[in-house]
Amino acid sequence: MTSTVLVAGSANLDFVVRAAHVPAPGETVLGREFQTFPGGKGANQAVACARAGGAETRMLLALGADDFAKPIETSLIDAGVQLHTVRDAQLPTGTAFICLSDDAENAITVAPGANMALQPEHLPALGGVQWLLLQLESPLDSVLAYARAARTAGVKVALNAAPAQELPAELLAQLDMLIVNEGELAVVAGNPPDLATGLERLDVPCVIVTLGARGCLARVDQRILLQPAFRISPLDTTAAGDTFCGTLIACLARGGALDRALLAASAASALACTRLGAQSSIPDHAEVNALLADATRLPGADAHAALAAWCAL
Ligand code: RIB
Numbered sequence: 001m002t003s004t005v006l007v008a009g010s011a012n013l014d015f016v017v018r019a020a021h022v023p024a025p026g027e028t029v030l031g032r033e034f035q036t037f038p039g040g041k042g043a044n045q046a047v048a049c050a051r052a053g054g055a056e057t058r059m060l061l062a063l064g065a066d067d068f069a070k071p072i073e074t075s076l077i078d079a080g081v082q083l084h085t086v087r088d089a090q091l092p093t094g095t096a097f098i099c100l101s102d103d104a105e106n107a108i109t110v111a112p113g114a115n116m117a118l119q120p121e122h123l124p125a126l127g128g129v130q131w132l133l134l135q136l137e138s139p140l141d142s143v144l145a146y147a148r149a150a151r152t153a154g155v156k157v158a159l160n161a162a163p164a165q166e167l168p169a170e171l172l173a174q175l176d177m178l179i180v181n182e183g184e185l186a187v188v189a190g191n192p193p194d195l196a197t198g199l200e201r202l203d204v205p206c207v208i209v210t211l212g213a214r215g216c217l218a219r220v221d222q223r224i225l226l227q228p229a230f231r232i233s234p235l236d237t238t239a240a241g242d243t244f245c246g247t248l249i250a251c252l253a254r255g256g257a258l259d260r261a262l263l264a265a266s267a268a269s270a271l272a273c274t275r276l277g278a279q280s281s282i283p284d285h286a287e288v289n290a291l292l293a294d295a296t297r298l299p300g301a302d303a304h305a306a307l308a309a310w311c312a313l
Pocket residue numbers: 010012013014038039040041044095096108110137238239240241242278
C-alpha cells in the first residue's frame with residue numbers, strides 16, 4: 001500500500017530581488033534582477049515530499065481568488081501534489097518579499113493573506129494518511145486542531161516550527177517530531193544556554209535541529225544521530241529547510257530508517273541551495289539518488305567529527 005503524507009500549511013508567491021547584500025534597518029539597497037517563484041513553507045514542503053517519491057502527497061492550503069494563486073497551484077500540481085484548496089475571495093493569496101544577497105543570504109517578509117483563512121474545520125478526512133506535516137505560517141489554533149485530530153486518528157505528526165514562535169505545551173504534546181533550526185530552537189525552548197539544554201527542555205519523542213552548513217542532528221528519545229552537511233557552493237538557501245522537511249517525511253512515510261532519511265533530506269537540501277527560488281530549486285528523487293551514489297561527495301569522517309565537536313553532546 002502506498003503511504004500518504006498530508007501537508008497542511010502555507011502557500012505564497014515569492015517576489016525575489018537579488019542584491020549585493022541584504023539591507024540593514026533603514027538602508028536602501030539598489031538591487032538587480034526581479035523574479036517571482038511559487039513558495040510558502042507548506043507548499044515548498046509538499047513539493048519536496050512529492051519529488052522525493054514513494055509517498056502520495058496531499059496538501060491543505062488556502063489561496064485567494066487572484067492571479068497570484070495560479071502559479072502556486074500549477075507548481076504543486078506539476079509536482080504531483082493532490083490539493084485540498086480553501087478559496088477565500090476576500091483575502092489576497094499569500095506573498096513573500098525576499099531579498100537574496102550575492103553570498104546566498106536572504107531576508108524574508110511574509111504577507112500571509114489567505115493563509116490566515118485556514119480554519120480547524122478545513123482539515124480533510126485523514127483515512128489512509130500516515131504523516132501530517134505542519135509549519136507555523138497558518139493560524140496557531142488551526143495548527144493545534146490539526147495536530148490534535150491527527151493524533152486522535154493515529155496519524156504521526158511532524159511540526160516544522162518556522163517561522164519561530166513560542167509554542168503551547170498542548171501543541172508539543174501532540175507531536176511525534178519537531179524540526180527546528182538554531183534560531184527556532186532558541187525560541188521554542190526558551191533561550192537555552194546550549195544545545196543539550198534546549199534538547200532536554202523539549203518533551204517530543206524526536207527533535208531534529210538543522211544547523212545550516214554544519215549539518216543536522218536528531219535526538220530520538222535518548223539517542224543522538226548526527227548528519228554532516230554536503231559541501232556545496234550555495235546560490236540561494238531559500239526553501240533549503242523546507243526541502244529538508246518534505247524529503248525527510250517522505251522517506252519516513254515510505255518506511256525508511258531515520259538515519260537514511262536524514263541523509264536523503266540533507267542531500268536534497270544541499271541541492272536546493274545550488275539553485276534559485278523556492279519550489280523551482282527542489283530536486284527530485286533521481287537527482288538526490290545520484291548525489292548519494294557519488295562516494296566522493298558524501299560527507300566524510302572529518303565532517304562528522306567536526307559536527308560532533310561543535311554539538312558537544
Ligand atoms: O522557507 C522559505 C519560504 O518562506 C519562502 O518560499 C517564503 O514564501 C516563506 O514562506
